[in-house]
Amino acid sequence: MTATRLDVLAIGNAIVDIIADCDDAFLEAEGLTKGMMRLINADEAVRLYDHMGPAREISGGSAGNTAAGVAALGGRAGFIGQVAPDQLGEFYRHDLTATGVEFITPAQDFGVATGRVMVLVTPDAHRTMNTFLGAAQLLPPEALDPAQIEGAAILYLEGYLWDPEIPRNAMVKAIEIARGAGRQIAFTLSDSFCIDRHRDGFNALIDGGKVDILFANEVEIGALAGMADFDAAVAAVQDKVETLVVTRSEQGAIAVSRGERAQVAAEPVARIVDTTGAGDLFAAGFLAGRTQNRSLEDSLRMGAIAAAEVISHYGARPEADLKALVARKLG
Amino acid sequence: MTATRLDVLAIGNAIVDIIADCDDAFLEAEGLTKGMMRLINADEAVRLYDHMGPAREISGGSAGNTAAGVAALGGRAGFIGQVAPDQLGEFYRHDLTATGVEFITPAQDFGVATGRVMVLVTPDAHRTMNTFLGAAQLLPPEALDPAQIEGAAILYLEGYLWDPEIPRNAMVKAIEIARGAGRQIAFTLSDSFCIDRHRDGFNALIDGGKVDILFANEVEIGALAGMADFDAAVAAVQDKVETLVVTRSEQGAIAVSRGERAQVAAEPVARIVDTTGAGDLFAAGFLAGRTQNRSLEDSLRMGAIAAAEVISHYGARPEADLKALVARKLG
Numbered sequence: 001m002t003a004t005r006l007d008v009l010a011i012g013n014a015i016v017d018i019i020a021d022c023d024d025a026f027l028e029a030e031g032l033t034k035g036m037m038r039l040i041n042a043d044e045a046v047r048l049y050d051h052m053g054p055a056r057e058i059s060g061g062s063a064g065n066t067a068a069g070v071a072a073l074g075g076r077a078g079f080i081g082q083v084a085p086d087q088l089g090e091f092y093r094h095d096l097t098a099t100g101v102e103f104i105t106p107a108q109d110f111g112v113a114t115g116r117v118m119v120l121v122t123p124d125a126h127r128t129m130n131t132f133l134g135a136a137q138l139l140p141p142e143a144l145d146p147a148q149i150e151g152a153a154i155l156y157l158e159g160y161l162w163d164p165e166i167p168r169n170a171m172v173k174a175i176e177i178a179r180g181a182g183r184q185i186a187f188t189l190s191d192s193f194c195i196d197r198h199r200d201g202f203n204a205l206i207d208g209g210k211v212d213i214l215f216a217n218e219v220e221i222g223a224l225a226g227m228a229d230f231d232a233a234v235a236a237v238q239d240k241v242e243t244l245v246v247t248r249s250e251q252g253a254i255a256v257s258r259g260e261r262a263q264v265a266a267e268p269v270a271r272i273v274d275t276t277g278a279g280d281l282f283a284a285g286f287l288a289g290r291t292q293n294r295s296l297e298d299s300l301r302m303g304a305i306a307a308a309e310v311i312s313h314y315g316a317r318p319e320a321d322l323k324a325l326v327a328r329k330l331g
Numbered sequence: 332m333t334a335t336r337l338d339v340l341a342i343g344n345a346i347v348d349i350i351a352d353c354d355d356a357f358l359e360a361e362g363l364t365k366g367m368m369r370l371i372n373a374d375e376a377v378r379l380y381d382h383m384g385p386a387r388e389i390s391g392g393s394a395g396n397t398a399a400g401v402a403a404l405g406g407r408a409g410f411i412g413q414v415a416p417d418q419l420g421e422f423y424r425h426d427l428t429a430t431g432v433e434f435i436t437p438a439q440d441f442g443v444a445t446g447r448v449m450v451l452v453t454p455d456a457h458r459t460m461n462t463f464l465g466a467a468q469l470l471p472p473e474a475l476d477p478a479q480i481e482g483a484a485i486l487y488l489e490g491y492l493w494d495p496e497i498p499r500n501a502m503v504k505a506i507e508i509a510r511g512a513g514r515q516i517a518f519t520l521s522d523s524f525c526i527d528r529h530r531d532g533f534n535a536l537i538d539g540g541k542v543d544i545l546f547a548n549e550v551e552i553g554a555l556a557g558m559a560d561f562d563a564a565v566a567a568v569q570d571k572v573e574t575l576v577v578t579r580s581e582q583g584a585i586a587v588s589r590g591e592r593a594q595v596a597a598e599p600v601a602r603i604v605d606t607t608g609a610g611d612l613f614a615a616g617f618l619a620g621r622t623q624n625r626s627l628e629d630s631l632r633m634g635a636i637a638a639a640e641v642i643s644h645y646g647a648r649p650e651a652d653l654k655a656l657v658a659r660k661l662g
Contacts, residue, residue, distance in 0.1 A: 018422075020429075021650070054399070054426040054648060057388035068385070087418040087444070091349075095385040098351075113418070317385060319352070 002151075006102065007075040007291040008186075008284075009152035011174055012063025012161050013136035014081030014105075015115040016088045017276065019314050020055040022120045027128055034122065037129040037191050039163060045132040048118055057088075058315035059095035060117065061136070062190060063158040065277045065316045069284025069306050071100040072322040075291055078102040078148060080174070082139035082167070088114035089135070095317065104145060110138045125272040125311065137164035141173045149174055150181035153291055154213070156283070159190030162198045175210055184242075186213035188283055189220040196223065206240050213290075214241040215283045218248045243290075245300070247282050253303060255286070255296050262297040267308035277316025281306040285326075302326055333482075337433065338406040338622035339517075339615075340483035342505055343394025343492050344467035345412030345436075346446040347419045348607065350645050351386040353451045358459055365453060368460040368522050370494060376463040379449055388419075389646035390426035391448065392467070393521060394489040396608045396647045400615025400637050402431035403653040406622055409433040409479060411505070413470035413498070419445035420466070426648065435476065441469045456603040456642065468495035472504045480505055481512035484622055485544070487614070490521030493529045506541055515573075517544035519614055520551040527554065537571050544621075545572040546614045549579045574621075576631070578613050584634060586617070586627050593628040598639035608647025612637040616657075633657055 027034055030051065040048065059068075061081065070077035079096055083089030085107040092114060096103045115134035119127050139161075149155060155178040161167045175185055187205065189195055195202060202224065205211055214237070218230060221244075225233035230248075234256065238244045243257040252265040285306035289299025309320050358365055361382065371379065390399075392412065401408035410427055414420030416438040423445060427434045446465035450458050470492075480486060486509040492498045506516055518536065520526055526533060533555065536542055545568070549561060552575075556564035561579075565587065569575045574588040583596040616637035620630025640651050 049425060052425075052429060054390065054429045055422070056646060057422060059385065091386070091388060094380060094383075098383060098385045315387060 004153040005076065005151035006078045006148070006153065008067065008070045008154045008156050008287050009078040009080065009149060010063035010067040010156040011080040011171060012158040013061050013115055013133060013167070014064060014083045014092050015061035015117050015131065015136055016092055017058050017060035017119050017316060018049070018055045018116050019058060019119045019121060019274065019276070020053045022053060022122060024122055027120065027122065032120070032128050032130070034128050035126050036193055037131060037160070038193070040130050040132055042132060045118070045130070048130055052118060052120070056314060057091065058317060059092050060277070060316045062160055062188065062280050063156060064096060065280035066156060066284045066287070067101045068096060068099045068317045069281045069322065070288050072318040073284060073288035073302065073306065073326060074323045075288040078152060080105050080139070080144065082135045082143065083107045083114045084112060084135040085109050086114055088116060099317070104148065105139070105143050108135070108138070110135060112138070119276055121274045121314070125275050127274060127276040133164060137167060139167040139170050141170040144170060144174055144177070146177050149177040150183070152178070152183060154184045154186050154287060156186040156287065158188050159194045159198065159202065162201055163194065179210070184212040185210055186215065186283070186287060187211045188215040188279065189224060192219045192223040195220055199224070211241050213243045213245065215245050215279070217279060218246065221246050245286055245303070247279055247307070253282065253300050255300050257296050260296055262300055264297060264300040264304050267304045269308045269312050272311050274314045275311050277310045278307045280316060281310040281318065298330060301330055305329055335484040336407065336482035337409045337479070337484065339398065339401045339485045339487050339618050340409040340411065340480060341394035341398040341487040342411040342502060343489040344392050344446055344464060345395060345414045345423050346392035346448050346462065346467055347423055348389050348391035348450050348647060349380070349386045349447050350389060350450045350452060350605065350607070351384045353384060353453060355453055358451065358453065363451070363459050363461070365459050366457050367524055368462060369524070371461050371463055373463060376449070376461070379461055383449060383451070387645060388422065389648065390423050391608070391647045393491055393519065393611050394487060395427060396611035397487060397615045397618070398432045399427060399430045399648045400612045400653065401619050403649040404615060404619035404633065404637065404657060405654045406619040409483060411436050411470070411475065413466045413474065414438045414445045415443060415466040416440050417444055419447060430648070435479065436470070436474050439466065439469070441466060443469070450607055452605045452645070456606050458605060458607040464495060468498060470498040470501050472501040475501060475505055475508070477508050480508040481514070483509070483514060485515045485517050485618060487517040487618065489519050490525045490529070490533065493532055494525065510541070515543040516541055517546065517614070517618060518542045519546040519610065520555060523550045523554040526551055530555070542572050544574045544576065546576050546610070548610055549577065552577050576617055576634070578610055578638070584613065584631050586631050588627050591627055593631055595628060595631040595635050598635045600639045600643050603642050605645045606642050608641045609638045611647060612641040612649065629661060632661055636660055
């Protein structure tokens, strides 16, 4: 195997978060289920935006957040995703690049704008996401750079990218290229509703041995396994992948890897402001730890530290110096 | 005089803030003076943005912030300013409208994008602003709606709008319309460097009796009067306007109105994050207080409360429920 140029190359929906506060009554009036991500079309995007309060725009997207987190932790990170040649697309590229992430997928004018998600944050810090995919849903397989994929130790994929057909094809092609180069594949289940939409596809990937490192939260692992009991769901999935990582919010996280098991508590947070990106940054911390040859437990701790930072402020990208934070807490 | 439709109608540069953290070394390397606002062209905007860290975008603009603050305090507020028909312009309109501000100036395609200011926030919470005016500098006098101006109790103007020639003409026309309808004119000096650029113009406005309520901070009142001593500068200016309001950062603020003098301490803030918008929100609180017929001292306190809220987070628009905050603190 040749040397790697990148530690983690993430592929996902390039999405800018449009974040506004709201109360529970607003969610109810809009018919929204707290904590879920739903896909919306252009008309619904306009309608909902008209109703929403004043907002802040911060680059997001699940895999993009993870790439930013890996870079902020000192890892060599890349991102593949589709933006349009517009202001949102420019912000997106700037924010990733400024964090130190390699992002070479060219913007393309397909007649649709860069994707955005209207993130509604309730006073309990939970986020409800309304995603207009825009250009992100048009990432063509041709946009992939095989040499970039072959040079990355880990190819990281978000389940959300399974929703639109064109990027799904790009993902499948990326997996083949990575596998051909002997690289590892990491995959996040993203969202329980996303699993409902694509359970067969996800299981085919996992059962087909295409996933080395699988990320899920408590609800998602249950949805994938079709079991309500946490331990039973973990037991049902853990042998299908080399490494399984499951986050449990305030109960911390567990990992099972080649028969080894580790767990960590959640990091304390002074005030939880916005839980968007918690899972993305947990994945970033864990992957950064593994590519730095840290132990399974220390890698989990890096995940917990990165997740704790991101939920302490609005937006799903790190604001603090994560590398210094980990050095202080973990050495 | 006919009844009013609006309490405060603000006219200013329609600008989206692009806010990033940086350290003092970055300011030095870029040749920037901490705390100042400078105007930059498109090339410099691109160059600086390339160097800046990941950012968040939040609608701003001095007078726009004041209008948003008045609305958040329960006042009837309007805004006049020029945006382009682009994504930033849509965000700008949305954020003002969602706060309850009337914003009817149509977007216009002059071939330039909506204005933006790159706000660099150092760890001491001070902000250094790099403004690309874009469409804002092209607000034509024809965009004014005379009936809107005639229906507003107070026309509020930002000194920054004196920089570009076309909106300066619009301001002068707006002042004439407001004066013709017997309305009050409020004016903020904006920035000491802005005063250096336009001292003669500002003094002509003030000496010509065109300003009823003048807002300044400690540095600005000194720059306008050409006196380093605070009390001397206030004494030199106070009789030229009906009401003079001067903010003094952590030393609170004073007001002099028709011979009456009041002062307040600064409101305590748990943690100052970003001082952008402090003066804008102070003006909002004071104007909301006056249009609610509050005393000079209570109006200053409303200013202090609104300013304290806005410096406790990133961005120059209120995030907390200002109306409830004032009701709790002031009754």
